Amino acid sequence: MDIPTGRAMPSDERLAPPAWEEGRTGPPHGEFSVIGKRNRKVEGLAKSTGQAIYADDLRLPRMLHAKLLRSIHAHARIRSIDASAALALAGVHAVITGKDLPEYYGIIPWTQDEQALCEEKARYTGDAIAAVAADSELIAEEALRLIRVDYEVLPAVMTIEEALAHPEIKVNERTKDGNISKHVHLDFGDVQAGLAGSDVVVEGDYWYEGSTHTPIEPHCCVADFDPTGFLTVWSSTQVAHYLHRDLARVLGLPTQRIRVVQPVVGGAFGGKSEPFSLEFCTAKLSMVTGRPVKILYTREEVFYAHRGRHPMRMRYRTGITREGKLTAVDATIKIDGGAYSSFGLVTTYYSGQLLTAPYAMPAYRFDSTRVFTNKPCCGPKRGHGSVQPRFAFECQLDKLAEAVGLDPFELRRRNLMGADARTVNGMRVTSNGFPQCLDAVERASGWKDKFRRLPYGRGVGVAGSMYISGTNYCIYPNEMPQSGVQLKLDRSGRATVFCGASDIGQGSDSMLAYIVCEELGLELRDVRVVAADTDLTPVDLGSYSSRETFMVGNACLDAARKLRHEVGETLARTWGCRRDEVVLANGVACSARDPGRECMSVKEAFQHTEARIGTLGSVGWYQSPKLGGDYRGGTIGASPAYSFTAHVVEVECDPETGFVEVKTVWIAHDCGRALSPVAVEGQMEGSAYMGLAEALLEEHVFKAAAPHHGPGLHDGPSLLDYRIPTSLDVPEFVSLIIESIDPEGPYGAKEAGEGPLHPSIPALANAIYDALGVRCDALPFSPPRVLRLLREPGARARWERARAQVGVSASC
Amino acid sequence: MQTPSSVVIRLRVNGDLRECAVTPSTTLLEALRYGLGLTGSKQGCDKGDCGACTVVVDGEPVLACISLALAYHDGAEVTTIEGVAEQGGPHPLQDAFDLTGAAQCGFCTPGILMSAWALLEKAPDPSREEVARALSGNLCRCTGYTKIFEAVEMAAARLRERGARRSP
Numbered sequence: 001m002d003i004p005t006g007r008a009m010p011s012d013e014r015l016a017p018p019a020w021e022e023g024r025t026g027p028p029h030g031e032f033s034v035i036g037k038r039n040r041k042v043e044g045l046a047k048s049t050g051q052a053i054y055a056d057d058l059r060l061p062r063m064l065h066a067k068l069l070r071s072i073h074a075h076a077r078i079r080s081i082d083a084s085a086a087l088a089l090a091g092v093h094a095v096i097t098g099k100d101l102p103e104y105y106g107i108i109p110w111t112q113d114e115q116a117l118c119e120e121k122a123r124y125t126g127d128a129i130a131a132v133a134a135d136s137e138l139i140a141e142e143a144l145r146l147i148r149v150d151y152e153v154l155p156a157v158m159t160i161e162e163a164l165a166h167p168e169i170k171v172n173e174r175t176k177d178g179n180i181s182k183h184v185h186l187d188f189g190d191v192q193a194g195l196a197g198s199d200v201v202v203e204g205d206y207w208y209e210g211s212t213h214t215p216i217e218p219h220c221c222v223a224d225f226d227p228t229g230f231l232t233v234w235s236s237t238q239v240a241h242y243l244h245r246d247l248a249r250v251l252g253l254p255t256q257r258i259r260v261v262q263p264v265v266g267g268a269f270g271g272k273s274e275p276f277s278l279e280f281c282t283a284k285l286s287m288v289t290g291r292p293v294k295i296l297y298t299r300e301e302v303f304y305a306h307r308g309r310h311p312m313r314m315r316y317r318t319g320i321t322r323e324g325k326l327t328a329v330d331a332t333i334k335i336d337g338g339a340y341s342s343f344g345l346v347t348t349y350y351s352g353q354l355l356t357a358p359y360a361m362p363a364y365r366f367d368s369t370r371v372f373t374n375k376p377c378c379g380p381k382r383g384h385g386s387v388q389p390r391f392a393f394e395c396q397l398d399k400l401a402e403a404v405g406l407d408p409f410e411l412r413r414r415n416l417m418g419a420d421a422r423t424v425n426g427m428r429v430t431s432n433g434f435p436q437c438l439d440a441v442e443r444a445s446g447w448k449d450k451f452r453r454l455p456y457g458r459g460v461g462v463a464g465s466m467y468i469s470g471t472n473y474c475i476y477p478n479e480m481p482q483s484g485v486q487l488k489l490d491r492s493g494r495a496t497v498f499c500g501a502s503d504i505g506q507g508s509d510s511m512l513a514y515i516v517c518e519e520l521g522l523e524l525r526d527v528r529v530v531a532a533d534t535d536l537t538p539v540d541l542g543s544y545s546s547r548e549t550f551m552v553g554n555a556c557l558d559a560a561r562k563l564r565h566e567v568g569e570t571l572a573r574t575w576g577c578r579r580d581e582v583v584l585a586n587g588v589a590c591s592a593r594d595p596g597r598e599c600m601s602v603k604e605a606f607q608h609t610e611a612r613i614g615t616l617g618s619v620g621w622y623q624s625p626k627l628g629g630d631y632r633g634g635t636i637g638a639s640p641a642y643s644f645t646a647h648v649v650e651v652e653c654d655p656e657t658g659f660v661e662v663k664t665v666w667i668a669h670d671c672g673r674a675l676s677p678v679a680v681e682g683q684m685e686g687s688a689y690m691g692l693a694e695a696l697l698e699e700h701v702f703k704a705a706a707p708h709h710g711p712g713l714h715d716g717p718s719l720l721d722y723r724i725p726t727s728l729d730v731p732e733f734v735s736l737i738i739e740s741i742d743p744e745g746p747y748g749a750k751e752a753g754e755g756p757l758h759p760s761i762p763a764l765a766n767a768i769y770d771a772l773g774v775r776c777d778a779l780p781f782s783p784p785r786v787l788r789l790l791r792e793p794g795a796r797a798r799w800e801r802a803r804a805q806v807g808v809s810a811s812c
Numbered sequence: 813m814q815t816p817s818s819v820v821i822r823l824r825v826n827g828d829l830r831e832c833a834v835t836p837s838t839t840l841l842e843a844l845r846y847g848l849g850l851t852g853s854k855q856g857c858d859k860g861d862c863g864a865c866t867v868v869v870d871g872e873p874v875l876a877c878i879s880l881a882l883a884y885h886d887g888a889e890v891t892t893i894e895g896v897a898e899q900g901g902p903h904p905l906q907d908a909f910d911l912t913g914a915a916q917c918g919f920c921t922p923g924i925l926m927s928a929w930a931l932l933e934k935a936p937d938p939s940r941e942e943v944a945r946a947l948s949g950n951l952c953r954c955t956g957y958t959k960i961f962e963a964v965e966m967a968a969a970r971l972r973e974r975g976a977r978r979s980p
Contacts, residue, residue: 044910045902047918048925050852050893057851138837216856216864216953217919266854266919267953299857505917505954678913682959686916689956719861719951727947727957 010479015623018558025741025748028564033585034517035747038678041510042529052264055220055236060292064093066285067140068277069130069147071122074156074374074712078120078129078149085146086132091139094288097130101284103250107242107274109476111341113174116250116280123171123339124375125712126304131281133293156374158711160313160334163371171339171372181337181370182348184633188424189363194328198319200403202396205315207778208388210700212308213381214724217266218299223282224292232259235279238268238502239542240532242475246275251283262532268504270380271307273544274342303717307379308700310347311336312388318396324406324414328363331389335370338377344370346636350385353637355393356423357466358434358644359415364424374712375702380544382690383757394463394762395777405805408462409442426629427638433670433740434464434644440668440736445648452770452806456799457653461766464646467755468639470547472624481621483555484538487516489563489616493603495520496528500540501552503531506753507679508548512556514675515746519560521584521602546751549675550641551622553746559620570609641742643750644670647759651767658787660768662692662731665760672742672750681735683752688733689725691760695781697723773799821885826895834881841865843881844892852893852922863950866923867892873927893922896929905929905967914963916954924950928964936972
């Protein structure tokens, strides 16, 4: 890895967030005028009128189109590549192979194990081997067929079990230990004693099937290496900054001669949060040909590019006292990583580290192993690494509640950790609205009249969760801020916010604009956001781990408040009032003392301020405090704030067919202060939708070997075969926003993008149990699986027994 | 490879008569996006699965990525997302998508909006089920569809109001 820059220790003054006399969590004066209102998005109309420009909408003069040749074998040594016939084809400009881009890269500096084009070995069906640039996509495709690859086919490992059983079939040479990508074992408290002292111990085995992000926009990149030796890359990425660094490494160019621009991105969900072959290949081909080059992945390629949800095989032992207090949790987790590391080091930690709230656990142990297999690489999908264990654990809680005769809500309430707590693995929890989340979904769903009371086939289930608002540290160690914002005001009355933040549809651009509007009294249309352009914007680490609102929002709040104080100071002098009597709101500046007379437009206020102090600009930045447990890996999972969610799912199941229909999902999410309720609801609904889709429909799985092909072909790499829900498949979503007001969040805000996905899967599994008396411990809960469970002896009797218990649970 | 030679066709798009060079295999989507620069219609799958390319022809939603451009030579009027806005302002549907937060990443939005536009031309007061049915060929991965349903219903109400104001 390259030596990170910026290791000089920052001063305390630089690290401490400014202590504003107004505080960080309330309105800058009196009441909010923009924050918390149902605002438009800054780019909303551009999107609804077809004006928003995505990567594939870019066309540059003389632009070539490139295509990638992909391995037809799941595991094969590349003996030689003959591209002469392809190069001879009219309209073909260049062919590159692994030799042209030998540098290894990877999003985590310690596990760089990928090449843009495989040099010696293909590790999954679909691994990229060569790239062709041609006048058109059609010609490039034709040229791919003319490239002769001499493969030596190797045996492939396709499952976790095969990977562990056959260390001699090494998928990825960059690991020392067989096919182990990462192993983490962490112990907190005395698990043995805790389990031994429990009144009830529930053991359960769970399987979480893989799924993929499926953004509607396929990955696309345009690169232009111009005659001055400057490279510009427009890519559908959610991490422009990390891409910038990896491009420099792999291409051997200085970072200051590369510009990465993120156009509008058509969905990502974690699937565009690391560099991909297309970015390196377009750049290299542009360097080779001296012309701009575009690659647009086909939908099929998006399925193979993947980086989606890791399949996990999980075993939990959970102990509880008769009174319903958790005693100890013991987890053993095997993770199918696919062929490369990606974020896998973090995934392996997250599979254990993020389970320790919102319930207090006296003792906890997890043992997680991520293995390499000859399949497309898994990575971070919305709720990275923690959705799978959360599914298992919340199902465990349902079983425990039944075992001790408690209502599942009551069981959860007896184990709440509350606000200002420390988890068993050393994570600091500040604001915590989980109890309110439970209350809200219990009330709204009519739980007490439904649980164990609905007729056979219908049921309700509950689950809870927590998630991080950003990771506490940058992916590469350094002492520089995690988020930076520059703000420019000018005499036209306009503000421009410059920030590296990556809007992938969640609304981070709008969030920046709302904060600037709130602080400076501007109307939304008077703020322009320039984001995710490494030439123009200060670094933000990107859109992952639900960090944008908390970290970027804080940086923006500070930048805006600095200028707000300058404007306030100017007007205080003009009117002879105190600065805190100056009000900026809705395009008007006035004094609270005499708003009728002491009043002007904010535009005039900016002009007066510019006259007083000069050109108006400011910066703000965010860096999280040192957090986490004092042990190896103790910083992974540390976050400045945690969000909390509870779901109740109501289902109607058909016992004849095994078909599960979700009727309604009540989602209560504690996002701190909802800066934009519309956007927060959108994240809650979208998250619940995505979780239910994983639970019911989606299977990112691969075919076994057959007479005409080897193993590793995707089972259905199209939007018809890989079933994501249509408008006819979605239930009613009821979004209940809980605002705990976080002490360190911008105006008290926390994340909303990923947390609300987690409980949807276990809440559904628990609802199916309430409806049918069968435990869905493996995903997806498809009709064949549910039918199989229904046909096991005693299913109906279990349902009867559970209902008979209702008297007990109602009395608690 | 023998690249098939291009021919120039005339397309009626958004009220304009536009010329465009195409080959026999050029899709309507490619002609719109790359030939005419109308990049509002999106390519999400290129095989008719996702609906991001939806345009409206003779009042019916059509998947432009699996329609051949040649078939539209001197043919029916094609309306794309760029042709929906009214006199320099957004159409009530476009405004409603913004107001309700129906567009998150926005990539499916043009296609969904065209399906909704075709629906409202025929059914000014659709039920939620009719809306869901009309949009069932358009995949959205961000919203869970809730806010899209709300947007279509809001636009329908506004269009009905406007119609009521206009008729005596």
